[in-house]
Amino acid sequence: MSKGVAITGMGIISSIGNSVEENYISLIENNIGISRITNISTIHADVIKVGEIKKTNEELVEELQLTEDNNFSRTAMIGTLAAKQAVENAGITSINEFRTGLISATSVGGMDMTERHYYDYFTHPELIKYITCHDGGDVAEKIAEELGLKGIVTTISTACSSAANAIMLGARLIKTGKLDRVIVGGADGLAKFTINGFKALMILSDDFNKPFDNERKGLNLGEAAAYLVLESDEIVARQNKKVLARVSGYGNANDAFHQTASSENGDGAYLAMKKAFDISGLKPSQIDYINVHGTATPNNDLSEGRALKRIYQDEKVPDFSSTKPFTGHTLAAAAAIEAVYSVLAIQNNVVYPNLNFENQMEEFDLQPQTSLKNKNIEHVLSNSFGFGGNCSTLIFSKS
Amino acid sequence: MKRTYINGVGCISTQKTFDTVFLEEAVVNHNQNVLAIVPPVYKDYISPAASRRMAKGVKNGIVASALALKDANIENVDAIITGTGLGCIEDSEKFLKSILDNNEEYLTPTSFIQSTHNTVGAQIALLQQCKGYNFTYVNGAVSFESALLDAKMQIEEDEAQSVLIGGVDENGDYTTALFKLNGRIKADNLAPYDLLNSTTSGAVYGEGASFFVLENERKDNTYAEILDIAIVNTLEENEIEAEIKSFLKANNLEISDLDALVLGFDGNADFENYYRNLAENAFAEIPQLYYKHLSGEYDTASAFALWMASKIIKTQEIPEIIKVNSVEKPVYNTLLLYNQLNGKNHSFTLISK
Incomplete structure (x- = not known):
């Protein structure tokens, strides 16, 4: 590894x-x-x-x-x-x-x-x-x-x-x-x-x-x-450089389901996360925080949630939140700003709140972190999904 | 480290490059400054109902990729990587015009969806149910080479055994008019257009879709091996020769080892010295070829050049119509392709039998 x-x-x-x-x-x-x-x-x-x-x-x-x-x-x-x-x-x-x-x-x-x-x-x-x-x-x-x-x-x-x-x-x-x-x-x-x-x-x-x-x-x-x-x-x-964090895992897969919608089971998202874990050599349980894609469209959150449930199976899904209530969905820049947020989460040992959350989705028992939480963060997983079934996962780790 | 082989090709271009052996039906059009593709019979590949909704670039990408897969004699690939300068520009034009003309009302999403740059790669993945790696590069003249470089890395690192790559661009009427306005395309009244002896700026424009199946093993139907690709954003005219020499040296080659040099002459007199200097000096004893008089210039025209170079190695024949000089070699095994646009986005692609 x-x-x-x-x-x-x-x-x-x-x-x-x-x-x-x-x-x-x-x-x-x-x-x-x-x-x-x-x-x-x-x-x-x-x-x-x-x-x-x-x-x-x-x-x-x-x-x-x-x-x-x-x-x-x-x-x-x-x-x-x-x-x-x-x-x-x-x-x-x-x-x-x-x-x-x-x-x-x-x-x-x-x-x-x-x-x-x-x-x-x-x-x-x-x-x-x-x-x-x-x-x-x-x-x-x-x-x-x-x-x-x-x-x-x-x-x-x-x-x-x-x-x-x-x-x-x-x-x-x-x-x-x-x-x-x-x-x-x-x-x-x-x-x-x-x-x-x-x-x-x-x-x-x-x-x-x-x-x-x-x-x-x-x-x-x-x-x-x-x-x-x-x-x-x-x-x-x-050059004896300070390392802020490391890109330890990455995966890209295609949902091959629909030009603009994600599949209900989140095949692409699941495969992207799986590949990222393979590359990093990390187990899903080692992730301390997931910065989800979480666009707040009915389709994305359902598909992403299902994919998370498939990855974690019987295990508890780690603390997760979407930072899009802060910034909006910044499209092609989204994964870059969220990479910065992931590195900051590692440096400062924080989980950001998923703002505006009130009621759990009826399809599964996933509840995002809704207030700022301080805890040791070694590994952050960040998801980003796009039109054309394009699904990508990055994992950032403490250096 | 695994090697990368071109095992299948498919090309839709402004020439008849399907159902032919190799450019035997090619014609140089001296009268037009914007060339249109010779369309294949789409219904042989796509149902007419689906075809009606599809952008031109999507259709050509689907047909060219189907041709490449058939040629490689495989049905599935592990990854799909495309390059495009402007994507499905006709749909971008259409959506933007309806926004402006109808004051942001009465819009339907179809053309917005197709305007997304990764539509071609996504549609091919959808058709083939390919859930693997799927990237789209959009960086002007190196869009296709970026895809090629990525695919070679995928194969080298054993992340994929087979990769479908392609370069695709389409003409859109309004964009073409804008390109005439800003000088990217030659003025309308300058015919006959002769790329090699041009004294005017701008290019003769075109469109097309060239796709390739790359695999990690040599097969009976292998065209060539991709030895190396280099992309350099900025180089001065006087830096090109040294850049090529060091690129060749990194591959244990010298200029004299090359059997042909494929140059991206596009008729733009302002930047042709990037090619001319090489052709007249260091490479004077090497057969030199050009292609944009056949394909037209567009961001991914260099994918047409790779199609042409692959065919040369396989057929061991260089059609007269693409020769810049009269130098010949007994065999055509090692070819270098060089392309640039306006002195930027230089790419060097080295292939060998």
């Missing part, structure tokens, strides 16, 4: 904070980030609640000190902010000193710019620069440029599990010795496109989302970006 791949830096921006510290304080002080949308004009503004970062694009441009002719999408800007924090946190000063890569994740890339200017491109030449933003790889491209990173840069887009898969690929690239160092994570800004897509699918709640509650009505969308720095043990030893 290997001890896993070292995490040496983290950066995050979400509706509950602009840094790792701010996010942690919000999590332990029950400061939720769900509110009415202000940065995008949408006819649903009075109906939906979202996890919106309360910074305008102009403020983000200023914070990043971008030139006037920049063509950053909102997603690229929050991605760059989080990635820069992560690199700084890892104490990296010369980005190309070792074989360094960037594996990013996004669901719709720079859609926020595409939808804003779609019909104006032909009449407003000054907007043409935004056309390339639409590309899914544009966010990673921008981050790499801002970091000065020249090596391998790629992007994964598997809907809501995207960032988990970016972390997984990064861990494998380190493990196989193909890279010495890799920045992994994801970014997704709120977009009218996504809001209306989820609205059409009828899985948006008009209230605060209530994961694993019997009366849950759906999800709140959110926006966020988070990146982590993974480094080889050789570099960690050579």
